[in-house]
Amino acid sequence: MDSRKCQWTAVFMLLAAAVPLAAQPSQFRPGFNLFTRDQDIQLGKEAAAEIEKQVEIVDNAELNAYIRTIGNRLIAQPQADKYPYFFKVVNDPSINAFALPGGPVYVHTGLIAAADNESQLAGVLAHEIVHVALRHGTNQASRANLIQLPLILASKAAGNTSLLGQLTQIGLGLGANSVLLKFSRTAETQADLMGVQIAAQAGYNPIEMARFFDKIEAEGGARAPQFLSSHPNPGNRKQAIENEIRQLPSRQYNADTGQLPRMKAIVSRLPAPKKVPTQGASGATAPLSIPESRPSGRMQSYQGKEYSLSYPDNWKAFPNEKSGGVILASPSGIQQTQQGISVGYGAILDYYQPKDPKATLWQATDEFVQQLRTVDPRLRAGREMPREIRLGNKRAIVTTLYSDSIFQGQTELDQLVTIPHPKGMLYIVFAVPEGEAAVANRSFDQMLQSLRLNF
Ligand SMILES: [Zn+2]
Known part of the structure; x- marks a missing residue:
């Protein structure tokens, strides 16, 4: 061929x-x-x-x-x-x-x-x-x-x-x-x-x-x-x-x-565009639904090339073959358009390379948030200050952000976790409609705790 x-x-x-x-x-x-x-x-x-x-x-x-x-x-x-x-x-x-x-x-x-x-x-x-x-x-x-x-x-x-x-x-x-x-x-x-x-x-x-x-x-x-x-x-x-x-x-x-x-x-x-729930061209998505998107409470594991973690067993993994990242969510918690996948209830794990390869984790995180904001002008910082945590033997920064959810009329809460990586950083965004945070946070915690990195 x-x-x-x-x-x-x-x-x-x-x-x-x-x-x-x-x-x-x-x-x-x-x-x-x-x-x-x-x-x-x-x-x-x-x-x-x-x-x-x-x-x-x-x-x-x-x-x-x-x-x-x-x-x-x-x-x-x-x-x-x-x-x-x-x-x-x-x-x-x-x-x-x-x-x-x-x-x-x-x-x-x-x-x-x-x-x-x-x-x-x-x-x-x-x-x-x-x-x-x-x-x-x-x-x-x-x-x-x-x-x-x-x-x-x-x-x-x-x-x-x-x-x-x-x-x-x-x-x-x-x-x-x-x-x-x-x-x-x-x-x-x-x-x-x-x-x-x-x-x-x-x-x-x-x-x-x-x-x-x-x-x-x-x-x-x-x-x-x-x-x-x-x-x-x-x-x-x-x-x-x-x-x-x-x-x-x-x-x-x-x-x-x-x-x-x-x-x-x-x-x-013109009125702001209504977001239309879709089947998605690839058939990957179902009609948007918050109840259908909730984590089951039981976990399964996902094995990436450089990391592994657990995620709810009623969710699916949508790997990004190009980058090595993955989206973990229920098909009813994501929306696929011709521009890509938006996650309203679930997690996105991927890599980010800052413009300056010598940028510190704080600088790279800042730059990444700026990038996100250019893609989604409605993204805004939470009242909580970003904070440093430890994940195994690595430092990580947790940043809280808010935006408009793909679930109509809802505010989205995004917890961004950034972790240093030899080529920049690995990040996870936990996205959830704000009113669901109490339901989802336990699963998000379990996912984060289960994260194993080999880089
Ligand atoms: Zn052209």
């Missing part, structure tokens, strides 16, 4: 290298793909149905018409390749937008709020359209699984089970870090450069795309990385975009409808 994979990569790279370097607009074609164009469209429909169970689609006629107007101007350009596009707004304050294979495009309200002008919004949409037109999601899926995928795609012609369901079974579904939604740097470059062409042809000043990316990158922190983590900066993003613009014929950029300020006002008046 590896040699086949390499072969395909080589073909792909040759194609990329064959792009003319002379001063003219970049041209890209879809890369290697095992899916048919129709399968892209079908997969996108199924994935859209799944995602729309997990997010809150904004039902505001003016806002929808606005996004559709911009979107339609963009998809009229030949580079969009006539897929059945549609555009929807997601009530979510984080700065993000994403596209699914075959045409569905979603924009977070946070992105509309963050755009300085309509050209920036159009630039991001044009970028998403290129991911669809160049079939980046299914291209990545094709390259990720050359063994099982051809069988699934061939059998699909006969069967009528969901394509998304079958892809999920071989690890190519939605969920965190989905290959369908998280793009390579090559794909990002293509989306930037062809997106610039689309935006310009539609009458939007294409430099605003670069300005927007620059702006959210500079902002850093939480609201920014969500877009940047699935659309990584391929390097010198701004300069590459400026170079591309130089190859384009000069035009009047006069498409701006002047409606953005009005749309921002609509966005600012």
Whole structure:
């Protein structure tokens, strides 16, 4: 399989290298793909149905018409390749937008709020359209699984089970870090450069795309990385975009409808997003329920690579294979979105590497809490001061934090325990709705006491 994979990569790279370097607009074609164009469209429909169970689609006629107007101007350009596009707004304050294979495009309200002008919004949409037109999601899926995928795609012609369901079974579904939604740097470059062409042809000043990316990158922190983590900066993003613009014929950029300020006002008046309980794309979660999430009082053990600990026997372990961490919780105490898993009742154990490798445990803990706060702006310190404890022969710091729970209307109590590790620190967050603390604390104590470390 590896040699086949390499072969395909080589073909792909040759194609990329064959792009003319002379001063003219970049041209890209879809890369290697095992899916048919129709399968892209079908997969996108199924994935859209799944995602729309997990997010809150904004039902505001003016806002929808606005996004559709911009979107339609963009998809009229030949580079969009006539897929059945549609555009929807997601009530979510984080700065993000994403596209699914075959045409569905979603924009977070946070992105509309963050755009300085309509050209920036159009630039991001044009970028998403290129991911669809160049079939980046299914291209990545094709390259990720050359063994099982051809069988699934061939059998699909006969069967009528969901394509998304079958892809999920071989690890190519939605969920965190989905290959369908998280793009390579090559794909990002293509989306930037062809997106610039689309935006310009539609009458939007294409430099605003670069300005927007620059702006959210500079902002850093939480609201920014969500877009940047699935659309990584391929390097010198701004300069590459400026170079591309130089190859384009000069035009009047006069498409701006002047409606953005009005749309921002609509966005600012929307109610805070309700969190929708989900089945989760991977089937890992159950409907949220506090009673179902309570620890049983009986324990089982979990063996990690560098640690072991006990946890309630009615909970499940969701290991993070990449980092070596684990989430221990009842499926009804966690919520899975396409951004990852949120734990409302349970424990997260993982590693953190401070920016300064020589940081003390106190400094690393501080930095980590700052990071958490950028991801969750509602996170706040408790009245209790952080305190040092001993765990076996190691020091540890316990920090109490509060936030809004994924259980609606509840305050979440987070007990963060940080322990020094040769590469930074190991941390455990015990999360629970505040009113449940008395029920859960005994189990959390037992878990902490049972922790054995071998590093
Ligand atoms: Zn992208």
